[in-house]
Amino acid sequence: MKYQAVIGLEVHAELSTESKIYCSCSAKFGADINTHTCPVCTGMPGALPVLNKQVVHYAAKMGLATGCTVNRLCKADRKNYFYPDLPKAYQISQFDVPICENGEVFFYVDGEKKSCRLERIHFEEDAGKLLHDEIDGTVVDFNRCGVPLIEMVTKPDLHSSAEAKEFLEMIKTTLSYLDICDCKMEEGSIRCDVNVSIRPEGSNEFGTRVEMKNINTFSGAVRAIDYEIARQIEVVENGGTIQQETRRWDDVKLKNTVMRTKEDAQDYRYFPDPDLIAVEIDDEWYKQIESEIPELPISRYERYLNEYGMTAMESRQLMDSYSKASLLDAAAASGKVKPKAAANWILSDISKYLNDKELELENTKLTAEKLVDLICLIDAGTISGAAGKKVLVQLFETDETAEQIVERLGLKQVSDEGAILTLVKQVLDSNPKSIEDYKAGKKNVTGFLVGQCMKASKGQGNPQIINKLLAQELAKL
Amino acid sequence: MELFKKTATELSSMLKAKEISAVELTNDILARTDAVESKVQGYVTVTADAARKQAEAVDAKRAAGQELSDLAGIPVAIKDNICTKGILTTCASKMLYNFNPPYNATVMEKLAAHDIVMTGKANMDEFAMGSSCENSAMHPTHNPHDLNRVPGGSSGGSAAVVAAGEVPLSLGSDTGGSIRQPASFCGVVGLKPTYGAVSRYGLIAFASSLDQIGPFGRSVEDTAMLFDAITAHDPKHDSTSVKTPFEGTTYSNLSADMKGKKIGLPKEYFSEGISEEVRKNVLAAAETYKSLGAEVFEISLPLSEYALPIYYILSSAEASSNLARFDGVKYGYRTKNADEDLISLYTKSRSEGFGEEVQRRIMLGTYVLSSGYYDAYYKKARAAQRKIKAEFASAFEKCDAILTPVAPTTAYTIGSKTTNPLEMYAGDICTVSVNIAGLPAMVQPCGFDSNKMPIGMQLIGPRFGEQTLLNAGYAFEQASGLKNIIAEL
Numbered sequence: 001m002k003y004q005a006v007i008g009l010e011v012h013a014e015l016s017t018e019s020k021i022y023c024s025c026s027a028k029f030g031a032d033i034n035t036h037t038c039p040v041c042t043g044m045p046g047a048l049p050v051l052n053k054q055v056v057h058y059a060a061k062m063g064l065a066t067g068c069t070v071n072r073l074c075k076a077d078r079k080n081y082f083y084p085d086l087p088k089a090y091q092i093s094q095f096d097v098p099i100c101e102n103g104e105v106f107f108y109v110d111g112e113k114k115s116c117r118l119e120r121i122h123f124e125e126d127a128g129k130l131l132h133d134e135i136d137g138t139v140v141d142f143n144r145c146g147v148p149l150i151e152m153v154t155k156p157d158l159h160s161s162a163e164a165k166e167f168l169e170m171i172k173t174t175l176s177y178l179d180i181c182d183c184k185m186e187e188g189s190i191r192c193d194v195n196v197s198i199r200p201e202g203s204n205e206f207g208t209r210v211e212m213k214n215i216n217t218f219s220g221a222v223r224a225i226d227y228e229i230a231r232q233i234e235v236v237e238n239g240g241t242i243q244q245e246t247r248r249w250d251d252v253k254l255k256n257t258v259m260r261t262k263e264d265a266q267d268y269r270y271f272p273d274p275d276l277i278a279v280e281i282d283d284e285w286y287k288q289i290e291s292e293i294p295e296l297p298i299s300r301y302e303r304y305l306n307e308y309g310m311t312a313m314e315s316r317q318l319m320d321s322y323s324k325a326s327l328l329d330a331a332a333a334s335g336k337v338k339p340k341a342a343a344n345w346i347l348s349d350i351s352k353y354l355n356d357k358e359l360e361l362e363n364t365k366l367t368a369e370k371l372v373d374l375i376c377l378i379d380a381g382t383i384s385g386a387a388g389k390k391v392l393v394q395l396f397e398t399d400e401t402a403e404q405i406v407e408r409l410g411l412k413q414v415s416d417e418g419a420i421l422t423l424v425k426q427v428l429d430s431n432p433k434s435i436e437d438y439k440a441g442k443k444n445v446t447g448f449l450v451g452q453c454m455k456a457s458k459g460q461g462n463p464q465i466i467n468k469l470l471a472q473e474l475a476k477l
Numbered sequence: 478m479e480l481f482k483k484t485a486t487e488l489s490s491m492l493k494a495k496e497i498s499a500v501e502l503t504n505d506i507l508a509r510t511d512a513v514e515s516k517v518q519g520y521v522t523v524t525a526d527a528a529r530k531q532a533e534a535v536d537a538k539r540a541a542g543q544e545l546s547d548l549a550g551i552p553v554a555i556k557d558n559i560c561t562k563g564i565l566t567t568c569a570s571k572m573l574y575n576f577n578p579p580y581n582a583t584v585m586e587k588l589a590a591h592d593i594v595m596t597g598k599a600n601m602d603e604f605a606m607g608s609s610c611e612n613s614a615m616h617p618t619h620n621p622h623d624l625n626r627v628p629g630g631s632s633g634g635s636a637a638v639v640a641a642g643e644v645p646l647s648l649g650s651d652t653g654g655s656i657r658q659p660a661s662f663c664g665v666v667g668l669k670p671t672y673g674a675v676s677r678y679g680l681i682a683f684a685s686s687l688d689q690i691g692p693f694g695r696s697v698e699d700t701a702m703l704f705d706a707i708t709a710h711d712p713k714h715d716s717t718s719v720k721t722p723f724e725g726t727t728y729s730n731l732s733a734d735m736k737g738k739k740i741g742l743p744k745e746y747f748s749e750g751i752s753e754e755v756r757k758n759v760l761a762a763a764e765t766y767k768s769l770g771a772e773v774f775e776i777s778l779p780l781s782e783y784a785l786p787i788y789y790i791l792s793s794a795e796a797s798s799n800l801a802r803f804d805g806v807k808y809g810y811r812t813k814n815a816d817e818d819l820i821s822l823y824t825k826s827r828s829e830g831f832g833e834e835v836q837r838r839i840m841l842g843t844y845v846l847s848s849g850y851y852d853a854y855y856k857k858a859r860a861a862q863r864k865i866k867a868e869f870a871s872a873f874e875k876c877d878a879i880l881t882p883v884a885p886t887t888a889y890t891i892g893s894k895t896t897n898p899l900e901m902y903a904g905d906i907c908t909v910s911v912n913i914a915g916l917p918a919m920v921q922p923c924g925f926d927s928n929k930m931p932i933g934m935q936l937i938g939p940r941f942g943e944q945t946l947l948n949a950g951y952a953f954e955q956a957s958g959l960k961n962i963i964a965e966l
Contacts, residue, residue: 039580043802045573045681046560046582048715080798080846082823089801140806269846271855274686274795276716 002201003236005229007158008209009221010193011171012149013181014126015058020146021125022049022092027148029187033131033141041146043087048275051076055148056099056279058180059123060289062150063100065174065296066118072286074099074123075278079268084140085128093124093151095270105154106298107170109163111312116167117155124149156195156206161225168192168218173297177322185217192221196228198236207232208242212249212256224249228256300325308332308339317347323361324351330368337375345371349392364396371395373402384463387411415462417469420453423461424469427452438474446470480505484961485645485699489547495539499532499550503594506552510596510643513966519618519628519638521557522565523597528552531594538592547728548706549592554647556635557598558605559690560679561585564595568681569613570603572830573809582679583714584648584690584707591706596644600634603832604800605655605683607631608904611895612834619891620662621964622930626888629659632693636663639693642963646703647693652683653788654883654908656691657920661883661933664922664962666700666950667693671940672915673719676711682799684792685717687912695961697921697950701728704943723944730944733952736770740949741876745781746907752886758924758932759882765956766880766949776875780868781910783861788909789902790845790858796835797842803830837898862913869914873939878949880936882907883920887930911937919946922959931962 020027023040039047060070077095103118128145132138152171158164172190175181182189192215197207212228215221227249232242247256281289297319304315304325318325324346331342350371354361374395378388383406394405406412414420427449428435434445453466480488480502491497507525514520535550555561558568560578562585567573581589588595602612610618610633618633620626621641628637632649636659639647649656651669660667668691675690682688692703705728710720723730742763747756763773805811805826812825831839845854872879884904894901911918916937923934934953938946954960 039578043807044560044579045566045568045576045802045808046558046578046677046679047580048678048717050713050716078798080801082801082804082819084804084806084819087802087807089804090798267848269798269843269848269851271794271798271846271851274684274717275682 003198003229003233004201004203005159005225006156006197006199006206006209007160007164007225008156008195009154009158009164009167010195011152011168012191013152013171013175014189015055015148015150015180016182017052017054017058017148019052021052021055021123021148022146025146027146029182029184029189031143033139034143036143037145041087042142043089049092049273051276051279052148053279055123056281057285057289058148058178059099059121059150060281060286061178061180061292062152062175063103063121064290065178065293066100066103066105066121068100068103068118068121070100070281070286071097072281073097073278074281076273076276077270078273079270081266081268083127084138085130085145087128087142087145091124091127092273092276094122098122105167105170105174107166108301109166114163114166116157116163119153119155121150121152124151156197156209161222161229164194164225165218165222168221170297173320177294177297178292188216191216194221194225194228196225196232197242198229198232208244210242210244211246213246213259214248214250216251220249220251223251223254224256227254231256294322300329304343308343310340310343314343314347318343321361327361327366327368327371331372331375334368334372336372337379341375342371345375345392349389353393353396365399366396370402377402377406381413381415381462382406383411383413384459387413387459410460412460413462414457414460415465417465420457420461420465421469423456424453424466424473427456428473435477439477446474478505481509481642482961482963483645484696485548485551485694485702486696488551488645489702492539492550499535499539499594500529502550503528503532503552506596506644513621513641514643516624516966517619517621517637517641517643518616519600519634519641519643520554520597521567521569521600521613521615521634524564524595525597527564528594528596531592535592535594546591546706547702548588551593551646552596552644553588553593553703554596554599554635554638554644555585556601556632556647556649558601558650558681558683559584559648560681561595561598564598566598566681567615568604569601569615570831570835571614571810572803574614576809578679580679583676583709583711585679587707587709593706599632599638599647599649602631602633602834604681604796604835605631605650605652605688606796606834606838608654608658608901609891609894610634610637610659611891612832614832617891620888620930621966622664623888623928625890626930627662627891629662629884629888631655631659632667633659635693636660636665636667639663639665639695640962640964641966645695646699648690648703648707649693650680650688650690651912652687652792653912654905656693657908657918657933657935658884658904660693660920661935662888662931664931664933664964665693665695666697666919666921667691668700668704668919668943668946669911669917670704670708670943671719671721671917672912673717674721674917674941674943675707676709676715676718678711678714682795684795685799686795687788687792689912695963697947697954697960698728698731700919701731701947704947721943722941727944727947731951732948733955735766735949735952738766738771738878738949739876740766740771740773741776741872741879742773743776743778743781743872743879743881745778746881750885750903750906751882754926755882755884755886755932759880759934762923762934762953762957763880765953769952769956773880774876776872776879778868778872778910780861780865784865784910784913785902785906787858787861787865787913788905789841790854791862791913793838793842794846794855795842797839797846800831800835800839803827805830834898865910866914869910869916869939873942877945878936878938878942880934883933883935884908887926887928887932907935916940917943917946919950921950921954922962923953923957924959
């Protein structure tokens with residue numbers, strides 16, 4: 001029998017606010033153990049939470065970017081459970097009224113457009129981290145305690161690990177476009193739980209779902225999903241039934257094991273947190289949030305693909321980087337250069353420079369205006385493409401315009417035919433051996449001679465004119 | 478000089494006039510404490526050395542000509558559920574037997590800015606759960622008017638030390654009557670402010686939506702003076718804190734003019750459950766108000782009968798979550814008998830650290846929040862709470878204040894109600910509605926019963942009606958002379 005997998009995801013993203021969700025401690029990653037802490041985030045008796053409104057702002061932003069309805073009155077609820085990384089023994093989360101509901105995320109899988117509905121997005125506080133030390137036993141680091149999170153819960157709309165991966169990538173790209181999450185997987189800023197069930201292909205009924213936890217990377221999610229689908233098919237094929245349970249994924253052993261069964265399901269005893277009052281997103285605030293939503297990644301992707309004539313891979317590469325795509329759009333908006341030409345620069349030389357130097361575009365001095373000027377100088381034949389690459393490096397690092405750099409480095413291209421002809425003749429005179437070879441039929445000496453001419457022009461000779469005149473002179477021989 | 482017999486207002490004038498120094502006053506107060514504390518046992522911790530140092534500092538400031546608050550140098554006792562930085566704060570629980578908070582409650586910061594002298598941490602029912610101070614894990618407190626009787630609770634220590642002359646002022650907290658009932662039992666004034674008027678930051682939570690810190694004094698003036706010092710909007714630390722229209726001004730605006738004021742007597746509060754002596758004295762107070770020119774009339778608050786179940790559902794639900802943090806992991810009591818697993822550490826620490834009443838409420842609260850029971854209990858109680866609020870709101874369209882008894886009886890003998898928790902809960906019948914509705918209410922003495930035990934009366938006001946209550950209390954105090962009652966010990 002053929003089976004269809006049904007997959008739903010719960011994605012947690014840490015929000016990149018300056019301070020924590022319910023106190024003024026820094027929310028930054030990587031500080032010394034228990035230094036970003038205070039009575040509030042360590043759950044001291046008597047300490048009380050006060051909501052950081054930036055969290056509401058960011059969560060609503062993600063909701064609007066994913067087509068959700070935003071609930072204007074935001075309440076917080078307590079999720080009660082005991083664990084040493086949770087100092088209050090309850091997590092302040094949202095239960096029956098999440099800040100955002102009923103969204104949809106679009107993405108491409110192998111050229112085909114798909115979508116996955118979002119059931120809800122809610123905000124909550126992160127827990128601390130248990131550090132298992134062989135000498136001192138287990139200690140708790142509360143730095144992460146109270147770092148704001150949004151949890152995005154999908155409908156069971158995904159049907160393969162590839163779809164799940166592309167969905168996750170799109171969530172990540174959207175978060176980075178909105179500038180509300182660091183998106184550093186290695187720091188745990190995006191994590192996800194996966195729900196998987198299978199059913200006979202063509203069936204509309206849902207199978208029993210299994211939840212998988214401890215998935216830390218998108219590629220890990222792919223491996224975990226593929227494993228679980230295969231496991232479930234095997235169980236069913238062997239006449240067994242799937243148990244509703246939570247399983248822990250082990251990305252080293254590449255298998256999952258039972259964490260808890262349905263019988264152990266916890267009762268979190270949610271109730272409205274009496275320490276907090278509902279916060280209302282008024283019209284003015286709502287409009288402000290709306291105004292901060294940029295063009296979404298999928299829309300950019302489709303524009304590059306359909307309007308700029310780029311390949312799917314090029315469009316994807318540009319979409320993935322908000323700053324690069326914005327550079328392209330700004331350059332294209334100037335109307336002075338072909339978008340494709342700007343895209344080529346961005347995907348090749350600009351990307352290479354940034355990779356080599358491990359820099360982000362916004363940390364360099366390159367602007368769209370400078371890039372447009374550069375391309376125009378090349379298009380006009382003022383400088384050669386090779387000289388353009390030299391100019392680009394300066395554009396990243398100095399405040400000068402492209403023209404000023406060309407001037408300073410003396411890179412202006414010589415296109416004066418008289419001057420170049422003199423140069424060509426000098427090169428031919430000083431290379432009699434090459435002429436011999438040419439006459440003997442070795443036409444490939446032309447390349448060498450062009451190179452010699454370029455060298456004699458100190459790189460400033462217009463290569464097209466050099467080619468033309470050299471061909472002309474050689475023909476006379 | 479027997480300074481301990483004076484009210485805070487009198488002491489304030491003497492300090493300002495430099496007739497006495499803060500050190501002299503503190504020494505006098507501590508001498509009284511030495512003399513009677515072994516009988517009353519109102520404190521968990523007496524901070525005598527720190528008090529003397531604070532007093533010296535106040536005297537130095539005054540000598541240097543600094544402008545000081547009216548409260549500068551006045552001794553104040555603090556209920557042991559209010560966090561005091563570096564000073565033992567136990568909630569009268571074994572669970573926090575060794576807890577030194579790393580921070581000050583907002584009210585402590587406020588009081589420090591007023592240069593008060595803290596005398597110590599007052600005893601209470603464990604985690605403020607109880608009405609007799611017998612649930613303290615440390616020791617019971619005795620009613621200074623009859624040492625065989627309870628002082629009331631949960632702020633029994635705070636009320637008792639004021640009544641015993643061990644201190645002129647104290648802070649308590651009130652979740653269902655925990656300031657008002659002990660004020661009544663001990664013959665002192667106690668004010669439960671409008672919910673949000675005093676910051677809860679640093680008050681170790683029992684039921685967050687009901688808890689309020691409030692002052693005790695032996696006169697309405699004293700109580701107003703301390704109330705002014707602790708009322709402040711605290712948006713940085715407490716989301717439920719509110720800006721009040723009277724912040725810091727009730728003392729200077731005290732007025733005893735009752736002409737034309739309307740006082741309602743809710744008939745449900747004078748039913749057969751209330752002892753004859755209590756009823757008689759409260760109704761006599763109503764007559765006093767009439768003679769002062771107030772209009773007094775009967776009103777009805779029919780939803781009052783639902784107040785107790787609503788209160789015990791909401792307060793226990795919140796408590797079950799608020800007290801979950803006491804798990805033996807981070808601070809306070811940790812069992813020495815845990816097995817290797819985490820659950821054992823939790824279960825044993827909590828079973829050994831919490832007293833019986835606290836465990837009872839945690840279980841009750843856990844039950845009402847459980848999946849399948851939430852709608853029937855917690856949700857329904859919340860809905861009923863809105864109705865009670867509405868009922869009070871419409872009552873206050875007709876009157877300025879509501880006058881009621883505080884408790885069915887005066888202080889009872891120690892041990893007489895400990896075997897039946899429900900009987901103990903029933904004693905809260907007159908006080909819990911106020912917390913459910915988030916309203917202010919004040920208690921002050923209005924007479925004595927045949928055993929010479931104080932009888933209190935309760936004035937309930939609309940939201941932010943504190944000035945009205947203090948004024949009415951001030952008027953009654955002047956008319957009745959029932960003020961600054963110090964128990965003979």
